[in-house]
Amino acid sequence: MFFLPIGDAPNPRGFRPWVMWAVLTLNVAVYLLYTLPLGQIPVDSMDPRLWQLHLPVGLGAVSAWDVLVWERGFRPFAPSLADAFTSMFMHGGLGHLAGNMLFLWIYGDNVEHRLGRLGAVVVYLGTGLAAVAGHAALSPSSPLPMIGASGAVSGLLGVYFVLFPHNQVRAALGLFPFFFRVIHLPARWVLGAYLVLDNLLPVLFGAEGPVAYGAHIGGFVSGAGVAWLVARRGEAQAVSAQAQTPMERVIRALQAGEIDVAAAEGSVVSPEALGALPVSALTPLATALASRGEAARALGALRFALLRGGSDADAARLHLTSGMILLKAGDEGAATQQLLRVTAVAPESAEAEAARRLLPELLGARGGR
Known part of the structure; x- marks a missing residue:
């Protein structure tokens, strides 16, 4: 059985989310211009960079993309602010990229419309850094590089969770080849399940693997925190406006x-x-x-x-x-x-x-x- 969000409602009419489109375009461009071509270029096992980066060898062919990931991905073992930013735009494969960009496409327009262009940029990058911090907190000594927009996108999901409590998510539900249907669910149900079932529970039960649960949690929580402050400010302004003559x-x-x-x-x-x-x-x-x-x-x-x-x-x-x-x-x-x-x-x-x-x-x- 599969469950795949494919849209949301309502959406701002006549609004073009240029920031989200730019972020999506940049991520896809990095994949097409770097991930694909560099992934086809093998690196000699005696290349000194492999030893300088402590990149594990002997597990199969190492590509130029693997080396770049170890150079520019975020590693808690050797943290770097520059790597924290570059890691947000690197993906390990087409599925990794497609999943993140799908969620960015679905939820990003509402967030950008509510926060404004500049606010959307600040929140995307800021929650991306918070996601990196969350990953480092859960895996402080990990030498493995973390890449992907998942943390920053999770930040957008946290903002969406707080600011759009009544929105609906349209999702495809099916069990191939027996049935397929499109259903509508409250956005908070879907995003809450993403946070709890896909991230918090695996952390609590000690799940291991390539998924950076700490980044997802850190991004989501920081985004929700920013949205809470935005909502409180809006309420304060509304009260102030009502108090004026x-x-x-x-x-x-x-x-x-x-x-x-x-x-x-x-x-x-x-x-x-x-x-x-x-x-x-x-x-x-x-x-x-x-x-x-x-x-x-x-x-x-x-x-x-x-x-x-x-x-x-x-x-x-x-x-x-x-x-x-x-x-x-x-x-x-x-x-x-x-x-x-x-x-x-x-x-x-x-x-x-x-x-x-x-x-x-x-x-x-x-x-x-």
Whole structure:
């Protein structure tokens, strides 16, 4: 019987996980450019590198790839930070590569979408290093090199486990040639089974073999820890946002350049409070409010800003914005009065030039009635 995850749901629509695609491409490129060709090149049993690296001989032909693995794979017996990084992109065979890349393909897009491009890079490499540390902790004196993306991919699985508790995994289940079906299971069931059945239990029962259980556990746990911190930060930000007044949220959105968000928050703020904003922030906000059907609130805020006083340039900008809002609302008479005031308070300004371009048509329309 076999059980093979083949997809997950839901996935972010229209999102391209460039980081995960780049990681996948790099791993495949290393396999095609190094693993395959070097694996076909035999190394003489008297090559001094075999003795310098303490590479066991006499167990069969040694290839140039075997030598590279011993040179650049991570060995707890002789740890190196550079080897810790290079080992993440080396694989022992096609099956080893395919399994890791399948899991990267299934789970990586959601993680990258949630953490962002830079966050995905940092977490992938960081949990990969944590995986190396986990392997070294369980096998501190091992002279054998560890290679593969399994630890870093396990880190992504740990992130996924925490941040996507309600997602489903699509898996192929079968017993060839008797039956085959595709089933859907909660993602946490599948990932929990991977951690406990495939890694923790073998360690507890002293299983031996080529699998770096410590790397898988270290990567998964570190990824879950990072995700827990991300989730806690998100909760704290949500609580902070709820604790802010609507006006505070308007100001914060304006500072971030998010005019539409500011307009949405400003739809429950009084015109008088909005009118206290700097003119440079109020005028685009008023325009956005009017476009949301809040023209009366926008015009009220502009009137309060005019009553507050200020420079002629500010007054011209406020009158022009009021005129444009009134014009879009179909009140040509009131719009004309606002535009005329622009030309009166600051006749040499850019706002006055904009008003003059509109006034002839408006005055002509009024005169023809």
